[in-house]
Amino acid sequence: MAQSSSSSSSQKTWIVHGILAGTAIAAAIGARAYLGRSRKFRSRVVGIIPARYASSRFEGKPLVKILGKPMIQRTWERSKLASTLDHVVIATDDERIADCCRGFGADVIMTSESCRNGTERCNEALEKLEKKYDVVVNIQGDEPLIEPEIIDGVVKALQVAPDAVFSTAVTSLKPEDGLDPNRVKCVVDNRGYAIYFSRGLIPYNKSGKVNPDFPYMLHLGIQSFDSKFLKVYSELLPTPLQLEEDLEQLKVLENGYRMKVIKVDHEAHGVDTPDDVEKIESLMRERNLL
Numbered sequence: 001m002a003q004s005s006s007s008s009s010s011q012k013t014w015i016v017h018g019i020l021a022g023t024a025i026a027a028a029i030g031a032r033a034y035l036g037r038s039r040k041f042r043s044r045v046v047g048i049i050p051a052r053y054a055s056s057r058f059e060g061k062p063l064v065k066i067l068g069k070p071m072i073q074r075t076w077e078r079s080k081l082a083s084t085l086d087h088v089v090i091a092t093d094d095e096r097i098a099d100c101c102r103g104f105g106a107d108v109i110m111t112s113e114s115c116r117n118g119t120e121r122c123n124e125a126l127e128k129l130e131k132k133y134d135v136v137v138n139i140q141g142d143e144p145l146i147e148p149e150i151i152d153g154v155v156k157a158l159q160v161a162p163d164a165v166f167s168t169a170v171t172s173l174k175p176e177d178g179l180d181p182n183r184v185k186c187v188v189d190n191r192g193y194a195i196y197f198s199r200g201l202i203p204y205n206k207s208g209k210v211n212p213d214f215p216y217m218l219h220l221g222i223q224s225f226d227s228k229f230l231k232v233y234s235e236l237l238p239t240p241l242q243l244e245e246d247l248e249q250l251k252v253l254e255n256g257y258r259m260k261v262i263k264v265d266h267e268a269h270g271v272d273t274p275d276d277v278e279k280i281e282s283l284m285r286e287r288n289l290l
Contacts, residue, residue, distance in 0.1 A: 042134040042159045042226065047085040047151065048125050049075055050111075050118035051101075051141040053094040057273055062097050062141050064271070067281050067290060071271060072097065073104045074144035082151035085137065091125035117248045119225075123234040126227060133227050135159070140221035142271040144280060145289070150264050154224045157260045164193070164260040165229035166252050171266045173218035178210035182272055184219040184247060186261065194259040197247050217263065221270060223249065229257070 051062040051072050058064075062072040072090065079088050089107045092098055093115065098108045109125040122138045135158055137151060150169050158167040170186045177183040181199040188194055196202060197219055205211055225233065239254040241247075252259055269280055284290065 041162070044131075044133045045084050045086050045135040045137065045155055045224075046126070046129065046131075046133040047079050047082065047088040047137040047139050048109075048122045049079065049088070049090045049139045049141045050115075050121040050125075051090055051092045051094075051097050052121075053092075053097055058271070060096075061271065062092075063100055064274075064277060066144050066271075066277065067284055070100055070104075071144050072101060072141050073106075075139065075141050075146060076101070076104070076106050078144070078146045078148060079139050079151060081148035082155075083148070084152045084155040086133070087129075087131070088139075089125060089129070090141075091121045093121075119223075119230070119248050120234050122225075123230045126230060135224055136227050136230050137222065137224040140270065143221060143269070144271065145269045145283070146222065147264075147266060150220065150222060150266060153262050153264060154222055157262045158224050158226065161258075161260040164258045165226045166223060166249070166257065167260040167262070168194070168223040168249065169220045169262050169264050169266075170217040171220060171264050173216035175210050175212045175216075177218065178216060186217045186219045188217070188261045192261055194249075194253060194261050196253065197245070197249055199245055199247070219249075220264070220266065 049072065053060055053062070055061050063070050066074050076088060076090060079085065087107070089109050090101045091109045091111050092101070093111050093113045098110060101108050109128050111121050111124045115121040115124060118138055118140070122136055126133065126136055135155060137155060139146065139151065154167045154169050158164060161167070173183065173185060178201050184197055184199055185202045186194060186197050187202050201210060201216070233252065236251055236255055239251045241254055242250040249259065269283060271277060271280060
């Protein structure tokens with residue numbers, strides 16, 4: 001048993017070191033390409049927070065109060081702290097959300113009700129903006145504790161990886177969340193590019209159980225796009241894996257595009273159901289984020 005444990009530990013160390021080394025190599029290669037092409041490559045960045053009122057699990061979620069402030073306001077305030085964003089806007093199809101956001105000073109872009117997901121909403125908002133941007137960051141409105149450093153991280157990852165059209169972030173998955181379909185898992189190659197995302201446990205071993213020694217990765221909702229690709233994305237037809245998993249990022253991979261992934265030290269605190277509100281508020285009190 002001790003020999004098995006040692007082997008598992010060595011395997012975990014090898015995998016983690018491989019991911020880190022691969023990411024460093026990819027970043028170095030991307031940086032050279034970035035500097036060689038132009039100092040202005042993907043330099044203009046806008047953060048867009050898509051928000052809709054209708055939700056099967058939590059109607060009116062963007063307006064729910066988190067310690068006295070609407071959740072969408074808390075997400076917007078945190079996003080404004082990111083140093084890489086030149087502008088932050090909220091994209092919505094609902095006047096109740098729009099009125100609320102204008103009330104606390106946010107710029108709002110009205111979008112159509114026909115948008116099938118947040119990415120399409122971001123694309124429509126981008127087309128309506130007067131200024132042109134190279135990178136669009138899709139910031140989930142139900143992440144009131146989003147860290148500005150993570151936003152900056154996904155932006156910089158895309159800026160130094162010219163062969164990628166999309167970037168996102170992952171963090172360590174808790175073993176108890178391994179079989180939760182609301183926790184999206186991710187696997188990457190040894191250069192830090194996404195291989196697959198799933199609501200199921202990936203990788204999945206022969207025992208059919210979560211391996212507490214394996215470094216599973218949890219996908220964080222934030223994602224950034226090359227603005228030109230965002231327009232292409234909206235014109236691509238839905239793909240089988242995207243529809244089966246109900247994960248829009250799979251359409252990127254199924255069409256052969258590359259996606260850069262960074263790993264961050266972050267405990268996911270999204271609001272998926274009304275029960276999550278109390279958890280977020282407790283955490284904010286602990287961190288004195290009032």
